[in-house]
């Protein structure tokens with residue numbers, strides 16, 4: 001499979017299994033689309049997903065997504081119809097979810113009562129918020145005198161990472177593939193914006209904005225922009241490798257940049273990371289910090305697609321540049 005297209009994904013009716021003890025039937029109300037979903041379709045690599053119980057998506061596999069659903073029936077003690085569940089749900093209008101032995105290391109979060117939990121659980125309090133916090137506050141070891149570069153800065157993880165860096169007092173540069181995305185980044189207060197849809201002159205764009213180089217880089221795209229950022233890292237600087245989305249549609253989606261060795265030569269630190277495996281230790285500290293200023297005041301827009309039938313288009317469009325309707329986290333409202 002090369003470039004993922006809507007024709008590769010099919011909306012089909014599936015039978016619902018009868019509930020057994022420990023399970024709930026949910027009606028999905030919101031579902032996320034995320035770049036890592038494309039990596040679940042790669043035959044080779046990304047084995048951490050298997051370790052975490054999430055598994056590969058082979059032809060014919062039903063899909064799943066971080067989302068928000070309402071409980072219709074329950075065979076799990078303490079959870080009743082009308083309660084809400086946030087977590088990895090079947091990418092379907094309805095699904096059966098095991099609450100006693102969930103896939104993945106973060107158990108679904110249950111909210112009791114008639115009021116839906118805030119949509120912040122889809123983004124800044126959920127997985128993309130957790131990723132941005134791990135990247136910038138934990139692995140990035142952000143300092144106020146840093147010059148920071150964030151690629152894919154107008155997207156879900158990037159936009160929150162940018163705001164953590166701004167809140168930490170750093171001088172922040174960020175890239176987006178559209179004029180609207182770059183204008184939005186400037187409205188957040190970044191010192192300069194770059195166009196990553198022009199990888200050929202990304203080095204020059206960066207040199208103009210950061211003559212003396214960068215201290216901390218958050219990489220999300222891969223390819224020429226990653227190489228340009230590595231060339232701009234200062235001695236003993238830090239690079240946090242969060243993702244390589246520009247390569248996910250290829251057959252070899254984890255190509256190392258040609259100049260990776262420069263980091264060793266200048267004593268810089270490279271920290272690749274994936275979120276699975278961090279939940280047990282870091283989820284609670286993250287939740288404490290994200291619920292209070294500055295994070296509680298971050299701008300965290302949702303880019304909403306409507307209807308389950310739009311889920312495929314929403315996912316495919318996330319894997320190419322310049323197909324955003326707006327900044328922030330892309331989600332589907334059912």
Ligand SMILES: NC(=O)c1ccc[n+]([C@@H]2O[C@H](COP(=O)([O-])OP(=O)(O)OC[C@H]3O[C@@H](n4cnc5c(N)ncnc54)[C@H](OP(=O)(O)O)[C@@H]3O)[C@@H](O)[C@H]2O)c1
Pocket residue numbers: 034035036128131152154155156157158175176177178181196197220221241242243244245246247273274275276317318319320321322323324328329330
């Ligand atoms: N390490 C982890 O555990 C973890 C967790 C979550 C996410 N991630 C990674 O973080 C990155 C961002 O994820 P996200 O959820 O926040 O997505 P996102 O930034 O909201 O969406 C991806 C954006 O990347 C840009 N892009 C996509 N394909 C591109 C291409 N071929 N060339 C250039 N730009 C391209 C597009 O923005 P423009 O339209 O502005 O170009 C697109 O909207 C991804 O690499 C993802 O895999 C990692």
